Structure formats: C-alpha cells, structure tokens
Amino acid sequence: MRKLLILGASGSIGSQTLDVIITYNLYELVAVTVGNRFNAVDEIIAKFPTVKFVTLKDPKVAKEYQIKYPNVTFYSGNDGLLEIIENSGADVVVNALTGFAGLLPSIKTLEKNKILCLANKESLVVGGEFINKLLKDGHGKLYPIDSEHVAIAKCLYGKNIDDVEKILITASGGPFFDLDSSKFSEIKVEDALKHPNWSMGKKITIDSSTMMNKAFEITEAYYLFGVPKEKIFPLVDRKSHVHSLVKFKNGEVRLQVGPSDMRIPIYYALTFGKCDNGEKFDDVEINTYDKYSFKEMDYEKFPLINYGKFIIDKKGNMGAIINAANEECVYAFLNFNINYVDIKNIIDKIVNVYPYIKDPSLEEIIKTDLEVRNLVNEMIKNK
Numbered sequence: 001m002r003k004l005l006i007l008g009a010s011g012s013i014g015s016q017t018l019d020v021i022i023t024y025n026l027y028e029l030v031a032v033t034v035g036n037r038f039n040a041v042d043e044i045i046a047k048f049p050t051v052k053f054v055t056l057k058d059p060k061v062a063k064e065y066q067i068k069y070p071n072v073t074f075y076s077g078n079d080g081l082l083e084i085i086e087n088s089g090a091d092v093v094v095n096a097l098t099g100f101a102g103l104l105p106s107i108k109t110l111e112k113n114k115i116l117c118l119a120n121k122e123s124l125v126v127g128g129e130f131i132n133k134l135l136k137d138g139h140g141k142l143y144p145i146d147s148e149h150v151a152i153a154k155c156l157y158g159k160n161i162d163d164v165e166k167i168l169i170t171a172s173g174g175p176f177f178d179l180d181s182s183k184f185s186e187i188k189v190e191d192a193l194k195h196p197n198w199s200m201g202k203k204i205t206i207d208s209s210t211m212m213n214k215a216f217e218i219t220e221a222y223y224l225f226g227v228p229k230e231k232i233f234p235l236v237d238r239k240s241h242v243h244s245l246v247k248f249k250n251g252e253v254r255l256q257v258g259p260s261d262m263r264i265p266i267y268y269a270l271t272f273g274k275c276d277n278g279e280k281f282d283d284v285e286i287n288t289y290d291k292y293s294f295k296e297m298d299y300e301k302f303p304l305i306n307y308g309k310f311i312i313d314k315k316g317n318m319g320a321i322i323n324a325a326n327e328e329c330v331y332a333f334l335n336f337n338i339n340y341v342d343i344k345n346i347i348d349k350i351v352n353v354y355p356y357i358k359d360p361s362l363e364e365i366i367k368t369d370l371e372v373r374n375l376v377n378e379m380i381k382n383k
C-alpha cells in the first residue's frame with residue numbers, strides 16, 4: 001500500500017481526505033501536519049496508528065506531544081513542514097495548507113519526485129513557474145484537488161489540449177452576486193462567511209465572496225492545463241451543479257455535473273484520476289438539464305477577478321504580491337480590523353507600489369511575500 005502524508009490534516013480538505021482514505025481503504029497514512037488546532041493530533045493518532053511523523057506549528061506544543069507519544073517523531077514550524085516530507089517515507093503528499101505556507105512544501109514534494117495532490121492553489125498562483133519547471137525536469141507528478149480543475153480534467157479525458165476552444169470555470173457567484181455593490185460597504189464578517197453551496201475553511205470562503213478565489217482558479221487552470229489565458233473564462237452557476245465546462249474546436253461541449261462534495265475530487269486526486277468510487281450519488285434527472293441557468297460574471301461588481309489573468313500576464317513576483325496582500329487583508333477583515341471594501345482597495349494600492357520583479361528567484365518570491373505582508377499591516381495601522 002502506498003504511504004501518504006497529509007499537510008493541513010486539521011482543516012476542511014485535510015479532514016475530508018482522512019475520511020476518504022478510511023472509507024475506501026486507500027493508503028497507509030504515515031504522517032500528518034496540523035497548525036494551531038493541535039488537539040486534532042490525538043484523534044488522528046487514535047484513528048490511524050500507522051502515523052509515525054507529525055508536524056505542529058508551535059515548537060513548545062510539539063515538545064509536549066513528543067513526551068506524550070514517544071513512538072512518533074514530532075517536528076515543528078515551517079521547517080517541520082519540509083522535514084516531514086523529507087523523512088516520513090510518504091510517496092504521496094496531499095497539500096491542504098492554506099495560503100503561501102503551501103508553496104515550499106509543494107516545491108519540496110516535487111523536488112523529491114513524489115506525487116503531489118494539490119488543494120493549495122496558492123502554490124500555483126505564487127510559484128506556478130517553479131512548479132511547472134520541476135514537473136518538466138523531474139519525475140514528480142501533480143494531481144489537482146480543486147473541484148473545478150478536476151471537472152476540467154475529466155472533460156479533457158481522451159482529448160488533446162490543442163482541441164480546446166475554451167475552458168469555462170464555473171463560480172457559484174458567492175453570497176453577494178445579487179447584492180447591489182452600493183451595499184458592499186455594509187458587509188459583515190458573518191455575511192461573507194455564508195457560502196451558498198460549499199462548506200470550506202474561512203479564508204477560501206472570503207475569497208469566494210470577493211471572486212479572488214475564482215481569479216486564483218483561472219491562474220491555476222493556466223498552469224495545470226497549459227492553455228493560453230484567452231481561452232479561460234469564468235461562468236456563474238448559482239447552484240454549483242456544474243463544476244466546469246470545456247468547449248472543443250469541433251463544437252463539442254463537455255460539462256461535469258455532480259454533488260457539491262469535495263470528497264469526490266479528493267478521491268479522484270488520491271487515485272490519480274479514477275472517476276468512480278463505487279458510490280451512488282443522488283440521481284441527476286436528465287430533464288433538469290434545460291434548467292441549468294448560467295450567468296455571466298459581473299466584472300464591475302467583482303473586479304478582483306481580473307487579477308487572475310493579470311498574474312498570468314505579468315508572472316514574476318506578481319502572484320506573490322497579490323496573494324500576500326490578499327491573505328493579510330482577508331485575515332484583517334476576519335479579525336474586524338478592516339471593512340469588506342478595504343480588501344480590494346488595499347490590494348490595488350499594493351499592486352501599484354510594490355516593486356515588480358520579472359524573473360525572480362525563489363528567495364525573491366519569499367522576500368516579496370514577507371515585505372508585502374509588512375506593508376499591508378503598516379497601511380492598516382495608519383488607516
């Protein structure tokens with residue numbers, strides 16, 4: 001049985017991955033990482049006695065856990081996220097971390113020629129060029145977990161990427177699609193955390209409401225499928241029944257329809273492209289097809305979506321600039337330090353002032369991330 005490491009096992013994708021491997025008896029789970037929700041470790045070790053390596057965020061807590069579980073090796077901090085990839089003996093790594101923290105673990109996984117099941121889309125947004133080079137030059141492999149990208153991969157089955165006319169990435173539109181933008185300044189944290197169709201971690205839920213999540217998914221599709229940005233578009237399906245569509249040059253359109261359940265794309269990634277896990281979903285009635293009602297994306301109401309193609313155009317450290325500004329703004333909003341509309345205003349300002357580097361080293365990407373975070377926090381303090 002293949003050995004698995006889950007980065008971010010206490011989160012939404014991480015815990016659903018645990019559920020999938022136990023349900024379908026896939027993998028020997030040998031290692032997990034959790035952040036601040038360290039209590040999750042006790043539950044995981046009790047359920048999966050095969051776990052022999054754990055990384056925790058806080059070194060002090062890791063020391064306490066090392067005493068509690070002497071037969072398990074504990075690491076801590078950002079270095080611990082890399083040490084566990086190096087030492088746990090896992091062949092396959094699920095990266096379900098949030099944000100920039102996922103980049104170096106993705107790179108390390110591919111440098112070690114392992115298989116990366118990637119939920120952390122920020123890895124491709126900030127480091128798509130580095131990751132694709134590693135995939136080209138090495139023996140590592142990448143399978144996406146994002147539901148839209150799994151849907152696109154399913155639509156592409158048996159097709160040639162050159163046959164694609166366009167890729168339509170569906171978006172639910174989030175909680176504010178029908179809200180007048182004049183009311184955006186009144187949006188509260190609890191309103192933005194109410195996603196209409198999916199239950200997810202807080203950061204991606206806010207990103208879904210601003211459409212930054214869809215912007216990142218456009219960048220993600222560009223790096224995953226190697227199609228020019230002119231062929232990638234968002235399309236709104238308010239019910240999230242259709243997970244994405246591909247139109248081919250011969251006029252054929254393929255779309256993938258199914259329940260809004262992340263365990264389906266997680267299963268697909270963990271089995272390297274198996275579509276059917278043997279379970280029966282609720283029937284999709286054929287006569288409901290004419291009830292699918294797609295809507296165009298509202299670029300004026302949700303201008304952050306334009307950053308997806310902007311990042312593809314600019315490359316360099318632009319993904320790192322936008323991602324770091326977005327992460328800091330989202331957490332500041334969640335902590336009630338800024339208003340909803342400030343998220344966009346601050347990101348726009350940062351993009352205008354922070355130095356763009358066309359061909360950065362990995363060190364410069366890391367420096368960009370750090371400096372942009374400091375700049376955003378200074379702006380917020382002086383507001």
Ligand SMILES: NC(=O)c1ccc[n+]([C@@H]2O[C@H](COP(=O)([O-])OP(=O)(O)OC[C@H]3O[C@@H](n4cnc5c(N)ncnc54)[C@H](OP(=O)(O)O)[C@@H]3O)[C@@H](O)[C@H]2O)c1
Nearest residue numbers: 008010011012013035036037097098101119120121200201
């Ligand atoms: N949730 C979804 O349905 C969904 C769908 C598609 C794609 N994604 C993508 O999947 C990724 C994870 O999303 P999620 O919703 O699962 O997020 P989440 O529920 O917030 O979980 C994130 C996980 O990463 C850990 N983590 C975060 N920052 C860390 C750091 N600096 N160091 C160590 N560990 C850290 C967290 O630990 P603690 O919680 O213990 O602190 C948690 O285990 C994101 O990139 C998201 O865009 C999610």
